[in-house]
Amino acid sequence: MSPQESAAAPEAPVAEDPIKAQNAKVLALLHRLFGEATFTDVHEPHGLLTVTTTREKIHDIIAGLQQDQEIKFHFLTTMCGINYPENEGQELGMIYHLHSLTQNIRLRIKIFFPIADPVVPTLTDLYNTANWMEREAYDFFGIIFTGHPNLIRILNVEDMDYHPMRREYPVEDGTREDKTDLFFGR
């Protein structure tokens, strides 16, 4: 091993992780634009900055991020619903993935709200692509998007009377016994 190599090796961990630095920059921007109290549960699973906010603020936040000139979150990558039945009062959620194509920064924003009142503002006025994504979330989780131009089912049949991705509906018929696995408890 040459002296240069041994000298270079300890330096590597000291150099700041570019992803961490980038996420810190986005978080600072979020705090500056919308206030620190707006965001809870800030973490970076696998390098993707994830924040949780409330449904009252989600539309303003995403509109603000879209218009921000520093980091332009012009691209709504995807959004999806989620259901945590054990979280009282916050059973349903929406998860948004935003992407800034100019800076190559991704951001994940989550909101949670009660299943008894699953109403969320629409993003169709900001992104055209939100239209079908919201219809999908409505179809599978029964999340109502206020202001959506055409909130009807998209993948399931129109006369379905429940929202099948909620956890209360098992994949298989619970009354079947031929599939019970006594040894592995499934």
Next chain:
Amino acid sequence: MAVNDTLEGTHKIQEEAAAQRPGQLMPILNDFSQELTTLNLGPTHPATHGIFQNILQMDGERIVSGVPTIGYIHRAFEKLAERKPFYQITTLTDRMNYCSSPINNLGWHMTVEKLLGVTVPKRAQYIRVIMMELARIADHLICNSILGVDTGAFTGFLYVFQEREKIYEIYEEVCGARLTTNMGRVGGMERDLSPVALQKLRDWLKSFPAVMKEFESMFTRNRIFMDRVVNVGPISAEKALSYGFTGPNLRAAGVDYDVRVMNPYSSYEDFEFDIPVGTNGDTYDRFLVRNEEIWQSLRIINQALDNLPDGPYHADAPHYYLPTKPEVYKNMEALIYHFKIVMGEIDAPVGEVYHSVEGGNGELGFYLISDGGRTPYRLHFRRPCFIYYQAYPEMAVGTTLSDAIVILSSMNVIAGELDA
């Protein structure tokens, strides 16, 4: 008199149907007062290459409005995935975009590897790159040759389908299957590239460029073809971004977004290749971008094959990677791991991960939330087709029916990916 009867009858049917399903968008029936005709395109129509319906209102030859209906082959993959161990979900992914299933399979494996923190050896990464680029070529060949068929040129389709068949033979050597490949495993590939596979790959790399040149020479500057596709179904870059376009369709509109370059995965940063972009975002640009991407994919495959590193073809991750059969028969640890993996007894770590790959049609994303069990708590697929197909009515309105078919064909909407 007869027309009046029909008109009244029509309105009555329309009102009754609307009353039954309040607030829902109804298919528009013939409106004779405005001289509009309703045309039901699909659900099964030979020119739409998949099961999706469009209810079009026509003013003579022109399309006035279109209402797409999708979901005809919806198979609830996201719900099914909540009950399946990770290795069983692979078979769901290759039924999404079945024209380029290896990309879906390997993208899914990479997502799980990211969650588990498994690093795949270089050789496996390079083999994956080769297979994914072959899949991209097969995908683009289908799209572009079918576009030719829809404009009335059947010959090119037959020429390149021969080559697609050879790609499928290479798949067969690598994973044993052709269409729904179930290729690779979490942690690497299930086997190394065999000498036969390498030979087939090398032979194909020699023979394919000539066929591709011939295909291009038949279409690219063909007057009849250009008249059919130039300025048909254009979309601006702003509109395309707002509609969530990715992949060749977005690049044809002039945005150079490619996941392979923006967020390199599986050692794509090692390769030299160009990202072709168009200017108008019309059908012709989409065709040209796909053709050029085929050439760039060939470049990547050649580089990967020339620099294929030695070493293992899978990671040393016994908890997740199935041991070989001879090992299982004579080695106790291997038998235990085999049993635990197959029975789904191995819990994944808690966490959430979003991973995206450049699929045949654009950014194919997997959003996986694990609560520590044997199956995902929630798995969401970002299917590029589903997201950009909603722009279709806007692109088709104002064109003729024959142009609408060509636009649909050039967008490469794959029903399996659309409906998941």
